[in-house]
Structure formats: C-alpha cells, structure tokens
Amino acid sequence: MRVDLRKVLQKEILIGDGAIGTYLYQKGFPVGISYEELNLESPDVILDVHMQYIDAGTQLIETNTYSANYDKLSKFGLEDKVVDINRAGVRIAREALNGRGYVVGAAGSIRAGKRFDISKSKLGYYYEEQVTALIEEGVDGIMLETFYDVEELLIALRSIRKQSEIPVICQFAIDDIGRTLDGYTMPQAFSILHGEGADVIGFNCRSGPNAIMRAMETVSDIGIPMSVYPNAGIADYIDGEVRFGASAEYFGQTAVRFADLNARIIGGCCGTTPEHIKAIAEALAAYQPALLPPLNEEALFTRDEIRSSFVSLDQSEKTRTEPTIVDLVKERHTVIVELDPPRDLDIEKFLKGAKCLKAAGVDALTLADNSLAVTRMSNMALGYLVKEQTGIRPLIHIACRDRNLIGTQSHLMGFDALGIDHVLAVTGDPARFGDLPGASSVYDMTSFEIIRMIKQLNDGIAFSGKPLKQKADFVVGAAFNPNVKYIEKAVQRLEKKIAAGADYIMTQPVYDKDLIVALKEATKHLEIPIFIGIMPLASGRNAEYLHNEVPGILLSDEVREQMAGLEGEEGRATGTAIAKELIEVAMEHFNGIYIMTPFMFYDMSEELTKFVWEKSNHIMEKKGSAAIIN
Structure with missing residues (x-):
C-alpha cells in the first residue's frame, strides 16, 4: 500500500x-x-x-x-x-x-x-x-x-x-x-x-x-x-x-x-x-x-x-450630476439617435449632424463600433468630441469582435477617464464580411460576458480581479433582435443578458407595427426599459438590401411595397413617413425610441426626433385632460 x-x-x-x-x-x-x-x-x-x-x-x-x-x-x-x-x-x-x-x-x-x-x-x-x-x-x-x-x-x-x-x-x-x-x-x-x-x-x-x-x-x-x-x-x-x-x-x-x-x-x-x-x-x-x-x-x-x-473595499465612487438614460425613460419618452462615425478623416459633417440633433432635443447620441465590420473612426474619440462640443450624452457601442480582454478593459477604462459612462455591449459582425476581410475576429468574450465584466468594473474590480482604487459607473445596454420566427426564444436569450447585468435594451430596427405590439406583450414581465429601434428607409434599393442582406433586419411586405422603386428625396420622404407610423405605435407601448440615421441623412433623424416630442406633448396633454375630468 x-x-x-x-x-x-x-x-x-x-x-x-x-x-x-x-x-x-x-x-x-x-x-x-x-x-x-x-x-x-x-x-x-x-x-x-x-x-x-x-x-x-x-x-x-x-x-x-x-x-x-x-x-x-x-x-x-x-x-x-x-x-x-x-x-x-x-x-x-x-x-x-x-x-x-x-x-x-x-x-x-x-x-x-x-x-x-x-x-x-x-x-x-x-x-x-x-x-x-x-x-x-x-x-x-x-x-x-x-x-x-x-x-x-x-x-x-x-x-x-x-x-x-x-x-x-x-x-x-x-x-x-x-x-x-x-x-x-x-x-x-x-x-x-x-x-x-x-x-x-x-x-x-x-x-x-x-x-x-x-x-x-x-x-x-x-x-x-x-x-x-x-x-x-x-x-x-x-x-x-x-x-x-x-x-x-x-x-x-x-x-x-x-x-x-x-x-x-x-x-x-x-x-x-x-x-x-x-x-x-x-x-x-x-x-x-x-x-x-x-x-x-x-x-x-x-x-x-x-x-x-x-462590501467594504476602500474605493471612491463617482457622483452623478444628471439622470441616466434609464432614469429618463422611466419617467417620459426618451430618444436615442444613432449617427455612424465617418469612414474617412473628415468629421465636419458628423459634428454638424450632432449639433442639429442636439437642437432637436435628443437625449443621447449613440455611436456604433465599426458596424457591419466596416472600418470607421474611433467612436471613443468622436464620443468625447460630441460630449465636449455639443453637450449631448454619448452612448458608445463596444463590440466583442475587435479587442481581446486586455484591449476591452483598456478601452473601458479610457471611457471612464473621459466621463463616457453609457455603453451598449454587442457581439459585432464577423470581420471577414467587412472591408478588411483578412482581419481577425477576436471574440474573447460573448455579449453576455462583456456585460458581466463591465459590471465588475462598477464593483471596482478589474477583469484580472485586481482592485481598481475607484469604481466605474457604467450604464450598460444590451442589443436585442425581435425580427425572429419565435419571439419567446429571443426573449429567453434577452433574459440571460438581463441576468448578466444589462440595464436597458436597444432593439434592431422594427418595420412591423404588429411586431411592436407583440414585443410589448412578450416583454411585459421584464423590469428594465426597452428602446424600440426605428431606422427610416432611404430608398427602395435600401429597403431591399436591408431585408435581404443585413442580418437581424426584416421588413414587412407592406413596407417593401411602399418603398418599391422609390429613390432620392421621394424615397426618403416615404421612408420618414413609414418611420413616423411605426414611432406612433411604439410610443403607445414603450417610452424608449431608438432612431438610426441612414447614410448620414441626419435631417431625417432630426425630423423624427421632433415628431416624437410632438406626439409626446400630445400624449401628456391627453393625460392631463383625463386627470382633470376624473
């Protein structure tokens, strides 16, 4: 023995x-x-x-x-x-x-x-x-x-x-x-x-x-x-x-x-x-x-x-001076507008668009992280410029695709230093489908994991487990695609993101009024706010491209018929009208509206933002009248 x-x-x-x-x-x-x-x-x-x-x-x-x-x-x-x-x-x-x-x-x-x-x-x-x-x-x-x-x-x-x-x-x-x-x-x-x-x-x-x-x-x-x-x-x-x-x-x-x-x-x-x-x-x-x-x-x-x-880690916490997006949307209709960073070095048009959207009253400007794996200017740099030059709250996407664990934490620490505290965690489209198909897709983390790890920074703990001397204060969003055959299964996946620590949800663009209503019913048990994605169509070709080639986007037959053959100003006008109809339905069921700007046509997003405020004021007036009658 x-x-x-x-x-x-x-x-x-x-x-x-x-x-x-x-x-x-x-x-x-x-x-x-x-x-x-x-x-x-x-x-x-x-x-x-x-x-x-x-x-x-x-x-x-x-x-x-x-x-x-x-x-x-x-x-x-x-x-x-x-x-x-x-x-x-x-x-x-x-x-x-x-x-x-x-x-x-x-x-x-x-x-x-x-x-x-x-x-x-x-x-x-x-x-x-x-x-x-x-x-x-x-x-x-x-x-x-x-x-x-x-x-x-x-x-x-x-x-x-x-x-x-x-x-x-x-x-x-x-x-x-x-x-x-x-x-x-x-x-x-x-x-x-x-x-x-x-x-x-x-x-x-x-x-x-x-x-x-x-x-x-x-x-x-x-x-x-x-x-x-x-x-x-x-x-x-x-x-x-x-x-x-x-x-x-x-x-x-x-x-x-x-x-x-x-x-x-x-x-x-x-x-x-x-x-x-x-x-x-x-x-x-x-x-x-x-x-x-x-x-x-x-x-x-x-x-x-x-x-x-x-519980008693000796770490300082940040003191917020203004309400978060989550605070706002619990009280009233709230508008987030997405404006893509440029694919070149000219930021003049981007900043002009941001200033126009600020004047229209958007609550946050969200910047994608090289969406569709197409190389664009750093959303961190532009987010900071937006914050400093326009006063709009930047809401920055952070994709799992482009950075390993080291780069992701470093990126987030940079956001914290710049006072950018609203982020959206996304998986990111595979690099091989973008403009640099030879690039590597990192994917050290899933979207679930990156949400959990951002929340770990809020506890003052680095990805490595090291105390950070100070707690971050990120408000973390998660992406959600309702354009699926079985909405219940999609909601189950969404529940896992909420369990990981998501504070709010932003959906892919929706082009079906009935789906908005169904989405409300399917998510009514969730306790965090949902921002319904609305992306105005720019043309008939744009509509067909989105419907047939872009993952996560599905147009209704009715919308495709309305956009068929339309180009230029006529196409954008019809696309904006369709978006308004969708926004009306969305506002009946959700406080959060997420408008995505097509092809830097920020005037379309500006018009839709103003439309939200017009409808919101009308809704508030109706509620006030009803309260007086009662």
Whole structure:
C-alpha cells in the first residue's frame, strides 16, 4: 500500500516535473493538435517526456491530461475518448515512474481565464467525468491546475470530494497583483479551498518565480502545504516562435527560496524543460525542510469576513450630476439617435449632424463600433468630441469582435477617464464580411460576458480581479433582435443578458407595427426599459438590401411595397413617413425610441426626433385632460 501524499508532504519536499505542452512544441510538435491524444496515438512520445523529467530528478509526475475533458477534447472531435485518454495518461506515467515516485492526475481549468457561458452544472459534469477516470486508474492524487477564479476551482474540487478522499492539489494562475480573477486575495482563496477539503494549495503558470513568490509570502504563515510550478519567465514572441527566457540556473536559485516559504512540491510550468527540473533537484538535494507549522486558524478567513471585505473595499465612487438614460425613460419618452462615425478623416459633417440633433432635443447620441465590420473612426474619440462640443450624452457601442480582454478593459477604462459612462455591449459582425476581410475576429468574450465584466468594473474590480482604487459607473445596454420566427426564444436569450447585468435594451430596427405590439406583450414581465429601434428607409434599393442582406433586419411586405422603386428625396420622404407610423405605435407601448440615421441623412433623424416630442406633448396633454375630468 502506497504512503499517503499528505503524510509525505508534512516532512518532505517533492520535486515536480516541468512543462509537457511547451516542451513538445519546442521538440517540433505543432500547435493546433491535441497533445492529450498522444496518450493513445503516440504513447512512446509521452513516456519519453516523463522519463526525461524523472532522470532530471522528478519525484511527482503529472499525467498528460491537462485538457483531457469533454469541453476541450470536443474541439478535436475527441469528446467520446475522455475516459480512454485519461486512463492511458495514468498508465504511461506509472510505467515511467516504475515505483520511484508519485503520479497525480492533472485536470486544468475549462474557462481558462475567460467567462465562457458554460453552466456550473456542465462544468461539474465535465470535471466529474475526467477525475473519475483518473481516480479509477489509480492515481496518488489529483492536481487541479491553472485556475483563475475560486468559483470554477470549487466546482472541480467538489466533483472530486463527492466521490473520494484522495489527496487534492489546487493551483491558481495569478500575476503580480496576487488576486484571483473573481477578486479574492490569496489568504481568502486559501481559506475557502481549505474549508472545502483542498490538501495542498499553490500556484502555476501565468507568472514566473518572482510573482509567485510574492503571492506565497501572503500565505506562508497559514500552515497549508503549498505547491509551485512557475513559468520560465515571461514569454517572448520571436520570429514566429514563443520563447521563454528564465534559465535553469535561476530556477535552481529560486527553488530554495520557495522551500523556505513552505513549498512542498516544486516544479515548472510553461517554458520549463528537464534542465530546469534538474537545477531544482540539485539545489534542494541537501535541503532539510522543517516540519510544516500547524494550521494557523487565526490566519484563515471566515465566509462572512470574506463577504464583508468585498462590501467594504476602500474605493471612491463617482457622483452623478444628471439622470441616466434609464432614469429618463422611466419617467417620459426618451430618444436615442444613432449617427455612424465617418469612414474617412473628415468629421465636419458628423459634428454638424450632432449639433442639429442636439437642437432637436435628443437625449443621447449613440455611436456604433465599426458596424457591419466596416472600418470607421474611433467612436471613443468622436464620443468625447460630441460630449465636449455639443453637450449631448454619448452612448458608445463596444463590440466583442475587435479587442481581446486586455484591449476591452483598456478601452473601458479610457471611457471612464473621459466621463463616457453609457455603453451598449454587442457581439459585432464577423470581420471577414467587412472591408478588411483578412482581419481577425477576436471574440474573447460573448455579449453576455462583456456585460458581466463591465459590471465588475462598477464593483471596482478589474477583469484580472485586481482592485481598481475607484469604481466605474457604467450604464450598460444590451442589443436585442425581435425580427425572429419565435419571439419567446429571443426573449429567453434577452433574459440571460438581463441576468448578466444589462440595464436597458436597444432593439434592431422594427418595420412591423404588429411586431411592436407583440414585443410589448412578450416583454411585459421584464423590469428594465426597452428602446424600440426605428431606422427610416432611404430608398427602395435600401429597403431591399436591408431585408435581404443585413442580418437581424426584416421588413414587412407592406413596407417593401411602399418603398418599391422609390429613390432620392421621394424615397426618403416615404421612408420618414413609414418611420413616423411605426414611432406612433411604439410610443403607445414603450417610452424608449431608438432612431438610426441612414447614410448620414441626419435631417431625417432630426425630423423624427421632433415628431416624437410632438406626439409626446400630445400624449401628456391627453393625460392631463383625463386627470382633470376624473
């Protein structure tokens, strides 16, 4: 019977292994394949990697199963091989060790630092399927590694504890801020995981030794054994290859410092090689670790203490000097007008249009974010100019397509600095359909995730989990397309955006009066305001283009017949008349009107805005008369 890892780690330091994925990449294996599939297809390759690490001094081997879960393997059509790949990974590691050490089953984060729209129940199922295979094949422990947030790590840990008391090592991927992605400090995170049954807690990936050491210093007095698997420094991208700069000698030096901070398992992550592990083993060959100190209960946080710390973050909040769009639309009819940024460097016409719309009384001017994937001037820059030169409130679209997580947070921080606090979160049309079809579509986030993350900034927490010293104050809108066959299903999707934190809704343009009425009935249970999209048609050709080629827009047969063959002023006049009819119906059921300007014909939007105020005044007069009579 094997000795329980927990007992071993009370008095010994075990040398872990190094990277598998980046090491295989350095050996010529291409990116874009499943390295875990090699357990089945080329087990000798994985066996050789394990043997190299064992020869370098490794005593604790991780199975080659980091991404061997249903979600990750499905990307390669391997979702039906979860059990086979995990079991094979254990057998290969056992063969390599040949009784000379310990095998831990590796299971990595599925979210991987992103807020993927995967339910907690699905995550639990995926982890349970994987760890069950690892446990049944006879591992000495489970290593849950490269987790960015406490929530997901708890789901994985609980899936193990439902079925086994096997030793569990939990590892966070953190940077030098020392917080998880969901905002917990390391002492808080350690306290939570200890309470849920984690035996060893530590750090791997994302950072080199320096940042991990700083994080360890905040928890070294708790008395929980720690594991550390740092990257080989910060990755560099040179001549099309990813390279890591930290030397094996440096890893040997830092290994002793890790041991002094109560690390009981020391290995390496991305960029490390058998040479790095050999340096660690040699540096610790004569090291005599002291017994771990007893668990310091006073250093652990209770759940109530953790919750209260989030509530009492010492962060300043902005004081609003004027009502938000949401405040206004709850009290009266409210008009948002969309004016597209120019596709060239001439902003004279744009600003002239903005000033005319200001005079017409619009409540906000909204600027799309390279709509239809067509390159336009920065809506951040124009939003600021609109705010400063006209006094109109800018409402800025922010698309998931063009920026990764880094760029998105940076963009939003810029909005906050400029006093732009109304945004609309949209997915964004794929780049390949725009004017630069060779451009990449990023899509690091879905529209649901970007809403949640903007609201996280309102809590004063960065996407990384770092406190921002000040809370943002964004009012976040969500887009909604009612031009679908089954409105109920569309509303269910909308409910998820509201659950994510949306404060108001802006719809795609509607060209059917009956649909407006149906939309009111379908959304009457929702508690946030809806702005009905109205886009006046400029011509018959414009009508047919929108109906047949633009996603999310559907014209009624009646409207298409009215616009058929019309061009120029006649087309715009008829398009404006149709828009007025739609606005009349919309105003009976909704306070929010969202007018989209076609082809910079801002005079059309100006006329429709004035029409809204005329109708609104008439409605108010009727209500006043009715009140007097009653």
